[in-house]
Amino acid sequence: MEFSCAEVGGQHSANAFAKAKCYLLGTRSTRLPDFNYCPECGGPLLRHVVGGQLRNHFFCQRCQAPHCDYPRVVVTTFVACGDRLLWVQRNRQPQRGKWAIPGGFLEQGETLAEGAAREVDEEAGIALPTDSLQLYMTGSITFINQLYVGFRARVSTDACLPGVESMACRFFTRRECLWDQVAYPQVNDSIRQAYDDLDSGSFDVWQAEMTESRYELRPVSHTGPDKPGVSR
Ligand SMILES: [Zn+2]
Numbered sequence: 042m043e044f045s046c047a048e049v050g051g052q053h054s055a056n057a058f059a060k061a062k063c064y065l066l067g068t069r070s071t072r073l074p075d076f077n078y079c080p081e082c083g084g085p086l087l088r089h090v091v092g093g094q095l096r097n098h099f100f101c102q103r104c105q106a107p108h109c110d111y112p113r114v115v116v117t118t119f120v121a122c123g124d125r126l127l128w129v130q131r132n133r134q135p136q137r138g139k140w141a142i143p144g145g146f147l148e149q150g151e152t153l154a155e156g157a158a159r160e161v162d163e164e165a166g167i168a169l170p171t172d173s174l175q176l177y178m179t180g181s182i183t184f185i186n187q188l189y190v191g192f193r194a195r196v197s198t199d200a201c202l203p204g205v206e207s208m209a210c211r212f213f214t215r216r217e218c219l220w221d222q223v224a225y226p227q228v229n230d231s232i233r234q235a236y237d238d239l240d241s242g243s244f245d246v247w248q249a250e251m252t253e254s255r256y257e258l259r260p261v262s263h264t265g266p267d268k269p270g271v272s273r
Pocket residue numbers: 079080081082083084101102103104105106
């Protein structure tokens with residue numbers, strides 16, 4: 042992925058590092074769902090047209106069942122010990138052997154914080170009380186059809202133990218990070234922001250919008266005046 046344009050101006054914030062960042066990426070395409078046939082009856086699927094607009098949800102021409110490929114929710118946790126962040130080495134595909142911030146898909150019946158805490162426990166053997174998790178980042182990753190919610194937490198010791206889903210787990214300073222072995226380099230900028238916030242000791246809540254053509258990360262906990270909306 043190639044970044045083609047520089048940072049844009051930030052908003053006032055208590056965090057000296059907190060500036061909105063926006064990168065325009067070279068390409069743009071519209072993601073379509075992965076299925077063409079009805080999982081109920083095998084009939085062909087047609088895209089819905091709502092108000093004259095072609096939408097990314099479907100109905101079966103044969104049994105009329107609706108089919109939607111809604112975005113899935115990924116929960117992650119930035120666990121800090123001093124100026125280090127917890128990383129886990131993935132033990133399953135995709136990206137087996139690469140390093141990532143602990144996280145995974147939210148499961149049925151879980152709250153966001155419960156899911157995030159479960160993933161940290163499964164991948165690094167650290168049991169975090171859910172009320173110790175603080176909302177930190179949220180965003181859309183349209184090109185993989187996901188929403189993510191990131192929390193932050195702090196621990197006093199770096200004791201951790203890899204679970205079945207991880208080959209290893211370790212706390213890394215920014216300098217120690219294996220940046221060339223990162224599972225999802227598309228989100229490196231968000232991870233660097235977490236290191237910036239650890240350095241400054243001041244934390245905003247961040248919103249990210251990631252599409253195939255654009256990456257934007259902006260603080261939302263210290264907001265300025267409303268911008269005029271667009272009405273139609
Ligand atoms: Zn059908």
